[in-house]
Amino acid sequence: MSLLVLFTSRMLSVSGRVGRRAAPGLSPLLTPTSPGLTRVLAVGKKDLTNFPILNEDELEEQFVRGSGPGGQATNKTSNCVVLKHIPTGIVVKCHQTRSVDINRKRAREIMREKLDVEYKGELSEIIVKKKESVLRKQEKRRKVNEKLERKRLFKETLTEDS
Template identity: 50%
Template sequence: MFSNLIQRNPVTLVRLFSSIKKKLDYSKVPQLIETELEEEFMRGSGPGGQAVQRTSNAVQIRHIPTNIVVKYHGTRLLSRNREIARTLLINKLDELYNKEMSVENQRKRLEKEKSVKRHGKNDKLRRLKIEFKKNLESIKNGEEDYTK
């Protein structure tokens, strides 16, 4: 149902609602140029037994101009590991080149604004509820007459 709203990130699973997604500026995200990449495949480690230890499905990608290195071995599939490593490299390059205007920083800023707005609404509702209860108590005690 919400599959189009979920962005899979290898570190965390993030749900991006369309209102936030539409406000992000992807125009400055750097593109990977294949000649600037150095890709190595190495044997994996960790859980998975012989299938992981025998195959070379871990990926290390180095961006030659910036010398940024990304290693990834989250799945057993080499193709999926390559995709995710490239996504991580793009995110790091975006952070390096665009700093405050990177997609991740934009997303964090929009979520913070949304959270502040939501907290403001919750505070207002809480105040109205307390005020309503006070008025209700005063009516029950007969202090004020609202029947006029």
């Protein structure tokens, strides 16, 4: 069970479940900060927290029918979320689950990641973590190749001695 805490200038709600609403008509991930301005809180991304805050006034949201396997559940329900960030023109489409609320949350997470890359470029947390991952893989591969080379040389010396 995860604990969701919503903050603005003062604490609004503490909910024991993610599905419970903080206020009527508000998603648990959306918190009012001032009239007409809503921001999204990141939930679950502890190591990647410096993403830009989404301004709901800058987002255009549509619900469309998804595509792919799923039959009637996919073909007759509009649970695919399409988010467009108006200032940058970035479009995100999310149809990972059958739940519109979960798709809305995931679309906003993806949008925050894309905006982070857009604004910070090479200094983005995502790009830095990917580079670190690539370097770790290269180092691991180098060590494996060295070990294989030592084994090959050891076998050669054994065959020469006998």
